[in-house]
Amino acid sequence: MNKFKGFFTLFSFFWLWSCGFWAIFQWFVTGKIAWFGLLINAWALPLWILFRFRNPQRYSGDLRETPAFATVLAGVAVTLLTDTDRGQPVYLAIANLFAVLVYLFHLSSLRQPAMPRSDSVFPALGTAGGENWDAAEFCRRQGAEGVLLVFLRGSFCADSRAQLVQLASIERALHSRRVRPVLLSTEPADNWRRLWRGGSAAEIVQLCPADERNRQFVAAAGAPPWLRLLSRLAGGGGPSAACRPGCWLLDGEAHVVWRYLPENYRLPGSGEFIRGQLVRLEE
Incomplete structure (x- = not known):
């Protein structure tokens, strides 16, 4: 299970980074604000985790990684409001939201085995x-x-x-x-x-x-x-x-x-x- 979750965590972050680069490219080509919304939606979680890794004294997280999750939702909102054709940006933003939710509530979960109980002697x-x-x-x-x-x-x-x-x-x-x-x-x-x-x-x-x-x-x-x-x-x-x-x-x-x-x-x-x-x- 650890290998399975590790693989999909790697895939999820690779997908989010790739979507962000694709959104930058399309934004410069088309000029549509919807692609900017997708960029925000895709890079919110990876950048937040990177900031936390680089500066743990300043940034700390919680179960929902609230700042990142709020930014992901903001990116979805921008994409939905500006992509009137309901094209690729909307579908990618929803897929990214799904990837973030799976990471937050499944891929980072733990299954603890049987451990020493309270009042017992901790093993060597x-x-x-x-x-x-x-x-x-x-x-x-x-x-x-x-x-x-x-x-x-x-x-x-x-x-x-x-x-x-x-x-x-x-x-x-x-x-x-x-x-x-x-x-x-x-x-x-x-x-x-x-x-x-x-x-x-x-x-x-x-x-x-x-x-x-x-x-x-x-x-x-x-x-x-x-x-x-x-x-x-x-x-x-x-x-x-x-x-x-x-x-x-x-x-x-x-x-x-x-x-x-x-x-x-x-x-x-x-x-x-x-x-x-x-x-x-x-x-």
Whole structure:
């Protein structure tokens, strides 16, 4: 299913970019405003995601990606009002609206497998270096009263980048409760270290996708196809696995105090939402 959704996500964005270029060409050839409406309709979502990726400090999303979705609808409205012949621009604008809706509510959805329950002990994980990472041992080593585990989908994901910015903004609240944040992904730690904006260095753990202990937390085909393609063109192997987004608050003995398993990777859990759960360590 991940490969199927990844392929259609790639196809949807390729289609939207292509429609935009076609609309620019037709706009200059015909001068019809309907093609300008199609351009707005086609490029609203891809540009919004690009802005979010490039500047997560300023732009953040939600389930409907409201700014992008409103612009898509505005493009449909312009096309419908100006294309009196009900020609190609209208049909393409409606097709683009369908592609955006499928992406927002299906292609970015998640199916979480069975996960450790609240009050259970969080399992040990296997790192890319073949080592054992245990939350209770980490707390003892750091002298922490709790640990916040944040599974990040990937540095290619605008929502993961935005979550990283929000985590840095609640660093003081975590420090006051002696809770250490730990970032986990299938990518090298350097990918996240250069994006971290917190005052102190966060613990970053690279998980091994092939390790059986990580099976619940890693999607085998979770990385987007375009990332694998670009990596192979550059001579690399191309990553295929990605962590399933999720947040876990553990006490000093690695018991699960709270967990958040999103049903859509565009809702990984905001910083303020996580901050509000820290009181659970006092219960």
